[in-house]
Amino acid sequence: MTRGPQKQFDTEVALTKAMEVFWAQGYEAASLSELMKNMGIGKKSLYDTFGNKKSLFIKALEHYALTNVSQIRDRLLSEGSALENLKQLLLEWQQKHSQPGSCGCMFGTNIADFTTEDEEVAQLLRYYLQQLEDLFCTALTKAKDAGEISSSIEPRDLARFLVCTTQGVALVGRVMEDDLTLKGAISTALRFLEKS
Numbered sequence: 024m025t026r027g028p029q030k031q032f033d034t035e036v037a038l039t040k041a042m043e044v045f046w047a048q049g050y051e052a053a054s055l056s057e058l059m060k061n062m063g064i065g066k067k068s069l070y071d072t073f074g075n076k077k078s079l080f081i082k083a084l085e086h087y088a089l090t091n092v093s094q095i096r097d098r099l100l101s102e103g104s105a106l107e108n109l110k111q112l113l114l115e116w117q118q119k120h121s122q123p124g125s126c127g128c129m130f131g132t133n134i135a136d137f138t139t140e141d142e143e144v145a146q147l148l149r150y151y152l153q154q155l156e157d158l159f160c161t162a163l164t165k166a167k168d169a170g171e172i173s174s175s176i177e178p179r180d181l182a183r184f185l186v187c188t189t190q191g192v193a194l195v196g197r198v199m200e201d202d203l204t205l206k207g208a209i210s211t212a213l214r215f216l217e218k219s
Contacts, residue, residue, distance in 0.1 A: 034072060035086075037062040041073075042083040046129040049136050050080050081143065087129045088151045092158070099158050105165035106172060110213055116189055117209040120196030128193035135194065152186055159185045172216065188212050 040061045044053045055076055059069055073079040098112045099105070120127065130151045139145045159182035166172045192205050199205065 032062075032064050032068065037064055038073070038082060038086050041079055042087050042129070045080055045083050046087070046126050046132070049132060050076075051136070053080075081147065084129065084133070084144070084147055084151075088147070088154070091128075091130075092151070092154050095155065095158055099162040104171060105162045105169060106216065109159070109162050109166065110216065113185075113189070113209050113212060117192060117202070117205045120193045121199075121202035121205050122196075125193075125196045127197045128190060131190045131194045132197075134190070152190075155189075156182045156186050185212065 040063070041058055044058050044061050048057075053076075055066070055069070058076070058079065059066060062069070064072075069079065073082055095112065098115070099108050101108055119125070126132070130148055133144065134148055137144045137148070156179075160178045163172065163176070163178035163181050167174060167176060167178055188208060192208055195208075196202075196205055
């Protein structure tokens, strides 16, 4: 049996391009023609490699999660002060989402777009948020053990607060004309961490 022709495109590059379209426009607004144009592939290649539009979207979300969670993990769990690493991440988050044309967090925008009736997407969104919470909790526990924050602080609850704060900052940043709101939110979170 002869093998079919080899793919003439880089699957990961194509998936990244699809992710960018979904991220900027959302699932419903992203047309197949625009996806194929940005991915640089035809309909047959899209269906053969990624499946239908929904399947491609799920793969794009997973790709975003792997990339984003990995970057956050590297930042939070790098050497040095756990509290300082966390503060730097929050400041970087604020700066990133204060930029003109910010698309926010791909997961946050889809939390707003999808309902729990779509269990496959809802499960993936919950999984990502749990990973983010766990990373914050690990960093906060490390900070607590090092005496950088109060021993009375419950790292899990504070991690949940940070998940909600960072997701809100990413979402609100999409429409703000200046960065005053995001700066205010993050500076308040930082002051809380410093007093903890």
